[in-house]
Amino acid sequence: MKALRRALGVLAIALVVALAFFIVPGITDSGQQASAEAPFSLIYYDAHMHTTRSDGSGSVAQIKATAQARGLSAVIITDHCTSLTLDEWNSLVAETAAVSEPGFLALPGFEITGSEGIFNRGHMNAYNVPDPFVGDDALELCPEEVWPDPPNPAGTGPMYPENLTKWVDYVHSQGGIANHNHTSGSTQLSYGVNNIEVYNQSHVDDVFFYAKMLGYSDAQALGFALTLNNFAIYGERDVNMLVPFPGFPTPIPLRYALYYATRALFGVGQWLGSPQAPLNSWDDLLMAYVDGTVDTPIFGVANSDAHNTGWTTNPLQSDVGVAKNGLYVKALTADEVYKAIKAGRSFATTGPSIAFDVNGEQMGDTAYIGSGGSANLNLSVKAETAGFVLAKIEIRKNGQVWKTIYPSYPTPTPAYSATLVDSVTEDGYYRVEVTSQNAAGAYQLAYSNPVFVDVP
Numbered sequence: 393m394k395a396l397r398r399a400l401g402v403l404a405i406a407l408v409v410a411l412a413f414f415i416v417p418g419i420t421d422s423g424q425q426a427s428a429e430a431p432f433s434l435i436y437y438d439a440h441m442h443t444t445r446s447d448g449s450g451s452v453a454q455i456k457a458t459a460q461a462r463g464l465s466a467v468i469i470t471d472h473c474t475s476l477t478l479d480e481w482n483s484l485v486a487e488t489a490a491v492s493e494p495g496f497l498a499l500p501g502f503e504i505t506g507s508e509g510i511f512n513r514g515h516m517n518a519y520n521v522p523d524p525f526v527g528d529d530a531l532e533l534c535p536e537e538v539w540p541d542p543p544n545p546a547g548t549g550p551m552y553p554e555n556l557t558k559w560v561d562y563v564h565s566q567g568g569i570a571n572h573n574h575t576s577g578s579t580q581l582s583y584g585v586n587n588i589e590v591y592n593q594s595h596v597d598d599v600f601f602y603a604k605m606l607g608y609s610d611a612q613a614l615g616f617a618l619t620l621n622n623f624a625i626y627g628e629r630d631v632n633m634l635v636p637f638p639g640f641p642t643p644i645p646l647r648y649a650l651y652y653a654t655r656a657l658f659g660v661g662q663w664l665g666s667p668q669a670p671l672n673s674w675d676d677l678l679m680a681y682v683d684g685t686v687d688t689p690i691f692g693v694a695n696s697d698a699h700n701t702g703w704t705t706n707p708l709q710s711d712v713g714v715a716k717n718g719l720y721v722k723a724l725t726a727d728e729v730y731k732a733i734k735a736g737r738s739f740a741t742t743g744p745s746i747a748f749d750v751n752g753e754q755m756g757d758t759a760y761i762g763s764g765g766s767a768n769l770n771l772s773v774k775a776e777t778a779g780f781v782l783a784k785i786e787i788r789k790n791g792q793v794w795k796t797i798y799p800s801y802p803t804p805t806p807a808y809s810a811t812l813v814d815s816v817t818e819d820g821y822y823r824v825e826v827t828s829q830n831a832a833g834a835y836q837l838a839y840s841n842p843v844f845v846d847v848p
């Protein structure tokens with residue numbers, strides 16, 4: 393599946409011309425010093441990776457070694473369930489239990505794998521479900537075999553979106569959590585998923601790889617990679633970004649450039665973010681919760697989606713934990729981990745850590761504000777990786793940039809904390825995006841989950 397994805401992606405990107413993202417430090421304000429005390433302890437987990445049971449190269453024991461080398465306390469292993477037999481599933485359950493110990497938790501999950509559209513991906517991870525088999529276990533039928541998600545020749549998202557909803561309904565009926573993977577902005581509210589991957593390392597690497605192959609610079613390649621694979625976050629804002637495109641006298645929106653590129657190459661255009669899913673940025677999905685369109689918010693996560701789990705001499709040859717989530721838990725147990733994931737008490741990251749509350753309410757929670765009241769945003773951010781400093785912190789309020797802070801201007805710093813005060817007049821949310829950088833120009837990212845505010 394990875395090979396097909398690579399082949400399609402490289403062709404599509406070949407026709408789209410450069411966009412580069414630069415972080416430009418500038419002058420801005422900062423709040424007064426304060427500290428955000430978290431009542432939970434912070435652990436890290438990665439919840440998307442493959443073993444030799446599907447298209448990964450490694451074992452549960454190898455995954456554990458890499459996870460521990462990268463400072464993770466928990467992993468959820470998610471092989472493609474169509475590749476799993478009942479025996480293989482049972483062996484995964486047994487092996488994850490066997491490697492778990494007081495400081496480390498390995499849990500069995502699975503990936504439901506739908507159509508291989510180029511941008512609109514019908515892939516979902518299921519967590520905390522007893523097994524992946526719908527109905528009689530002996531038949532070994534995975535959700536996508538019972539409710540199919542065939543390729544849609546029109547390139548406009550799934551042919552049967554109602555079947556993706558059925559996957560989620562099945563996961564929920566088993567008491568589980570449903571995560572939409574590498575969404576490229578295609579998440580529809582009707583699916584009812586709990587989480588979306590706002591960052592998927594495997595897909596970022598793929599696009600970076602194609603773009604490098606085509607001769608783009610590191611910065612340009614990373615710009616492409618983050619745009620296409622972080623699409624859950626950047627959504628509508630970047631779909632209309634103008635890019636030069638062969639045959640057009642002036643630059644055209646990225647969305648159209650990708651459509652024309654794939655149409656020229658495959659005869660069938662593929663849309664980045666389905667036109668049938670206008671709510672295709674994370675902020676729009678969050679606003680749908682704020683305005684009462686849906687009953688539960690969709691939280692953001694980052695995962696490695698590591699396939700190279702079978703390292704040979706050094707556990708760090710595997711990508712497990714390169715992207716991960718900081719999770720605030722009361723204890724390192726499966727129940728507590730699932731509870732915290734469901735509550736959104738977490739941030740997605742490739743490096744920096746975030747502690748963030750509003751009037752004492754944690755990420756994923758709601759602060760109830762009296763009329764004429766104010767929100768105290770308590771924020772504490774650390775770069776966490778040696779040599780990295782905090783380049784930029786952006787706080788988003790109801791989908792818009794509310795405040796931008798450049799902690800390392802003029803003096804480079806790996807840590808920042810402040811209490812920022814805002815007067816609240818309407819229901820909404822705040823969330824935090826962090827960029828850290830090292831002297832070589834590499835950067836790392838973190839995205840907090842939102843804290844909602846509610847006014848009478």
Ligand SMILES: [Zn+2]
Nearest residue numbers: 503515573574
């Ligand atoms: Zn996938």
Ligand SMILES: [Zn+2]
Nearest residue numbers: 440441503697
């Ligand atoms: Zn995967």
